[in-house]
Amino acid sequence: MNDTNDAITSNARFEGFELPLMPLREVVMSPHSIMPLLVGRAASVKAIEAAVADYGKRICFITQRESALETPSPADLYEVGVVGRVLQYTRLPEGPIKATFEGLYRIRWRPLEPGDAENPFGPAAFPRVVVAPLPVLRHESPETEALMRATREILAEYAHINKKITPDFLSAAAGLRDAGQFADTILPLLKIEYAKKQEALELLDPAKRLEKIYEFLNTEMELVSMERRIKSRIKDQMDKNQREYYLSEQIKAINKEMGRDDDPQAEIAELEQQLKARNMPEEAREKGLSELKKLRMMAPASSEYAIVRNYLDWILELPWNEMRETALDIPEARAILDDEHFGLEKPKQRILEFLAVQKLTNALKGPILCLVGPPGVGKTSLAKSVARATGREYVRLSLGGVRDEAEIRGHRRTYVGAMPGKIIMALKRAKSSNPLFCLDEIDKMSSDYRGDPASALLEVLDPEQNKAFNDHYLDIDYDLSKVFFITTANSLHSIPAPLQDRMEIIELSSYLEIEKKHIARDFLLPRQIAEHGLKPGNVELPEETLNEVIRSYTREAGVRGLEREIGALCRKTAIKLVEENDLDQQVIIAPDDLERYLGVKKYRLDENEKASKVGVVNGLAYTGVGGVLLTVETVIMPGKGNVVTTGKIGEVMSESAKAALSYVRSRGTALGLKPNFHSEIDIHTHFPEGATPKDGPSAGIAITTSLVSALLGIPVRYDVAMTGEVTLRGRVLPIGGLREKLLSASRAGMATVIVPRDNAKDLKEVPDEILETLHIELVDHIDEVLPIALDAPTDAIWDDSDSPS
Missing domain, CATH: 3.30.230.10 (Ribosomal Protein S5; domain 2)
Incomplete structure (x- = not known):
């Protein structure tokens, strides 16, 4: 309450007179105003009838604090009300009364005391209250006169948007010289909440009341201006959408008349459906829809159309949230690694430890594995076996000779023939977001004026950063945290230290001669026999022969050259079987036969x-x-x-x-x-x-x-x-x-x-x-x-x- 209203809230007893009460819901009666109301509550109807019959048509109007209450108590009513007069009323056939009232003056009120006449204050009878008029203050000053002029000006503007304010009302209001009466006359016409109207009603100081009315008018004008801008923007958007729809229908009709089966608009509509139905992040979906909007405005024959269309294809074909079901059975994984790789006990044990941590945490934890060793010792095939053991899709990326950063991060779409980098391309091939990536020959990368691809790999291989890998072509963050990365290298010397820091180095050593014999007998020979169309019994290599092949025809850390020599022996055997037309015979190759099959010894110690x-x-x-x-x-x-x-x-x-x-x-x-x-x-x-x-x-x-x-x-x-x-x-x-x-x-x-x-x-x-x-x-x-x-x-x-x- 304002300080001028202390008399309103005083609890002291006051002298007054009794009037019937009509509680108002979401309506505030104001002095010097005429207001028609439709009255439906039985107690209010009785109050009106009693006012006309017994109280000289006088009635008390007090607004309810909560409009939902059907039978308000005294505490549910505001402290200040208005005494009004019933000008006329008509009882409608359905029961309500249609009445017109005139507001006279402000009052404060209290309920009847228990010693007064019976007053149930409920729906059975009309409530009555004791009212006392509030003083009518006068406030004349140059400041008040200026405020009245400003209010008249803004009221004239407000009349253009509020049809209740007629020219006759404006003429009548212009003749008012009392600030309080002027404010009371305007108050009922404002489109504001009833609580704000009640706030203005309770101000006894005319200047402050008129200032509040001026504030309400200003706020209303600002809201109306904002509403007009919103409506105008919505209308422009609707007009634009209707124009686009009209033009698209015209294009469809033209294509139909020209006999074209491939309707670009139908294709765009299909792309839109795919974008909305695809399981992808919202950022990617919004980017795709934005590009689709551009596509609608382009001519299908333009080069830009093909660029945007290709970009949308990439967004749709990537496995954003597609995950392949994986299984981590450590005993089974151990069996697979042992079956496919002889020896390499230390690397296999470290890989199994890595998989065991994954199984316990249900997530990829720890650094990236880097298998380092000489050529032919089984680094790439070991990565393939890990993919098989974990149930992941296997993807191999050869980084040998890569010297352009764009090979990893992709080219920006501003370049002609721009494409995504190798990482995104591999994900498209894998059709899942949790494959096993084998980054082969990571030590063979180099750098030039086009950038350093090793530096680009820092983001790819860092578990803290690859959750939001940004390919230059897509320009959308892609989550690589579910990808299992394994890298291979022959040497660590050419791998930058920051990149090594993100990887756990697992060294694969050279094979012993006894290991090579085991690998040749159990892995290489059966594979070469199958690849050359031979039967298992067609070729037999005794241990002495294998020893001679290893010592005199190969000199390597791995077994790649050994497999080539065994393949040559299988080819010679195939020729022998075909020439002799005996496909079931067994060819036993002795050490003395090697020079006839493989030529002179490649490696030997001179005298x-x-x-x-x-x-x-x-x-x-x-x-x-x-x-x-x-x-x-x-x-x-x-x-x-x-x-x-x-x-x-x-x-x-x-x-x-x-x-x-x-x-x-x-x-x-x-x-x-x-x-x-x-x-x-x-x-x-x-x-x-x-x-x-x-x-x-x-x-x-x-x-x-x-x-x-x-x-x-x-x-x-x-x-x-x-x-x-x-x-x-x-x-x-x-x-x-x-x-x-x-x-x-x-x-x-x-x-x-x-x-x-x-x-x-x-x-x-x-x-x-x-x-x-x-x-x-x-x-x-x-x-x-x-x-x-x-x-x-x-x-x-x-x-x-x-x-x-």
């Missing part, structure tokens, strides 16, 4: 390699094909101190050769060399098989031994191989790839292998079958290497005055 030579050392290296025997040769010639290294070596290996020479010069006196021996000779160190790139520090002790052998003229034992990095002080540092290097030493028939002492812990990873064939010498210093490697007594190597301890 010279079985004899100790000066300056020739057997080093060990780890390359992309696994461990290999690396020969180091050094020759000394008269000269002026030139040092040459050849054999397609890298920068690191070249630095190792320089470090080796510096160490030999520092120990020249101990080795019995002249102080300036290096200035009178030229040194040439060569690494044969020049077509094969070689790099790394692990050839340090081999180069040093080769230099010492050449300078002293002492042969190096032919059955000794070595690996280790050497420092300028002669310390031997640890190296990597020890398992593969020892495998190659065993294959080459080495008897002794010199290994850095710090690599002793890595010997646990080497199979016992290999360790049984080799004698391992652990060394800390190059001084320990020379007595083992050189074919001479220790005192022949070191000068007696400075022999090593």
Whole structure:
């Protein structure tokens, strides 16, 4: 309540007079106004009749707080009402009364006291109240006059939208000079809530009441203006839709007259139905519908039409929320991996652990698996077996040679011939959002001016980011978190560190000879027999034959070359069966028959390699094909101190050769060399098989031994191989790839292998079958290497005055 209304809310007793009460619902009577009402409540009808008969046509109007109440109590009525007069009334045939009332003045009221006449205040009789008129205040000032002028102006504008305000009313209102009467006259005509009208009615100060009326008129004008804008916008949209419908119907009629069966509009309507019915995220659906709207406005013959149509096809064909049912049965998965891959116990165990975590969490957890190993050891086929074990669709993506970022992320549609990237294309082929992706040869990617695809893969392989992978062509987020990613690589050197950080590295080592025989007998031979149309009994390869094929016709870490040689044997057998017209005969291929079937041996040890030579050392290296025997040769010639290294070596290996020479010069006196021996000779160190790139520090002790052998003229034992990095002080540092290097030493028939002492812990990873064939010498210093490697007594190597301890 306003401060001017304190008298209204006072609980003090007041003198008044009794009048019949007519509660109003959602209507507020105002002084100085005439209002027709249709009265239906029985109590109100009796109140009107009593007012006419006994109260000089006077009646009290008070508005209900809650309009739903049929029989309000005193607490349900506002504190301020209006005394009115019944001008006329007519009883209708159905029972209600149609009456016209005039509002006279404001009153405050109270219910009859218990000592007054009987007043049930209910539907059985009409309620009566005691009323007291409220004072009529006058407020004349320039400010009030200005407010009345402003109200008249806005009332004239309001009359254009409110048909109840007639020109006669405006003329009559213009003649009013009292602000309170002017406000009371306007109040019933406003289209506002009854609670707001009651708020204005209770203001006794005429200026404040008129100010409230002015505020209501302003608000109404703003609402009407907003309503007109909304109606205009809706009308324009309806007109546009009708125009589009009309034009589309015209196009249909034209196509029909021209005899076209392929109605573009019918095709668009079908696309719209597919978009609405497809199980896809709302973002993709809204994007598709937006593009469809553009398509409707285009001519079918335009190039832009084909671009948008192709884009919609991609959106519809992607398996947004389509999931293939997967099953994670760990015993069954173990059986599948064992059946399809011999050996590889450590990688298979790690994969089973990964699957077990998936089963417990019912989600893909942990980093991406990266299978690293030489070619042919079964990385890709292992990923295929995991897909079979988990029930996922298998998709292989070859990343070898990919150098454009758009190959991963796709091209933006602004380019001619734009297409999505390999990831989205593979999902389309998979027809499910939870396949197994094998990203093959991830280490063979490169970068150029078109971007770095390895950087684009960071988002794909990061579980925290790939929930919203954004392909440039689609420009819509796609959830890759349900995809099982497995990557393969031959080497980690070319994989960027941030990408390695998102993957768990699982190394697959080279196969042992016994493992190769098992794989050839149980996997490769049956497969090649089936592929060449032979029967299982047509070809038999004894164990000696398999040994000879492995040793003399293949030199690899895996079994890919071995399978090719077995395939060649099967082809030769097929020719024999067809020429002799005996398809059931059994062909047993003995070791002596191999040269007739496969030609001369591809790999063999020459006689010279079985004899100790000066300056020739057997080093060990780890390359992309696994461990290999690396020969180091050094020759000394008269000269002026030139040092040459050849054999397609890298920068690191070249630095190792320089470090080796510096160490030999520092120990020249101990080795019995002249102080300036290096200035009178030229040194040439060569690494044969020049077509094969070689790099790394692990050839340090081999180069040093080769230099010492050449300078002293002492042969190096032919059955000794070595690996280790050497420092300028002669310390031997640890190296990597020890398992593969020892495998190659065993294959080459080495008897002794010199290994850095710090690599002793890595010997646990080497199979016992290999360790049984080799004698391992652990060394800390190059001084320990020379007595083992050189074919001479220790005192022949070191000068007696400075022999090593």
